[in-house]
Amino acid sequence: MSTIVTRSGKGSPLTNTEVDANFTNLNTGKAELSGATFTGEITANAGVAVDNFTLDGTTLALSSGDMTLDAAGRIDLSADDNGEIRFFDGSSMYGQIKDDDDRLKIQGLIPNKAMLLVGNDGGSEVTMLSLDAENAGDATFNNF
Numbered sequence: 001m002s003t004i005v006t007r008s009g010k011g012s013p014l015t016n017t018e019v020d021a022n023f024t025n026l027n028t029g030k031a032e033l034s035g036a037t038f039t040g041e042i043t044a045n046a047g048v049a050v051d052n053f054t055l056d057g058t059t060l061a062l063s064s065g066d067m068t069l070d071a072a073g074r075i076d077l078s079a080d081d082n083g084e085i086r087f088f089d090g091s092s093m094y095g096q097i098k099d100d101d102d103r104l105k106i107q108g109l110i111p112n113k114a115m116l117l118v119g120n121d122g123g124s125e126v127t128m129l130s131l132d133a134e135n136a137g138d139a140t141f142n143n144f
Contacts, residue, residue, distance in 0.1 A: 108133060 047056030052063040077085055083099035096107050108115040117129040132138040
């Protein structure tokens with residue numbers, strides 16, 4: 001990172017060498033500001049990195065660990081392409097939720113794999129409903 005030299009209060013003015021170095025450092029596109037406050041919009045066309053998050057264009061990436069999205073109010077997801085929300089594991093898309101002609105469509109995308117509705121029964125995981133894609137969507141309810 002480059003350093004931008006400043007003086008606060010009524011200290012001595014910057015020297016010509018310091019002014020020239022400041023312009024050089026600003027032109028490199030790499031300035032470090034410690035304790036700075038901004039009141040307007042900040043534009044960073046090459047992306048922004050904060051801790052282990054990177055925001056670049058339309059992608060928010062976390063380099064390690066889990067991500068928590070927390071709001072004091074509701075969390076709204078809005079997608080203008082049929083309201084389509086896709087689920088991936090790495091590069092493999094395994095499911096999606098979308099608007100299908102004003103009907104909620106929940107879709108499993110891995111061929112011949114079941115969709116499961118799972119719950120907790122006294123500390124044990126139970127499959128309450130299994131929809132079997134391999135057998136044309138046969139439904140199996142866990143009835144006693």
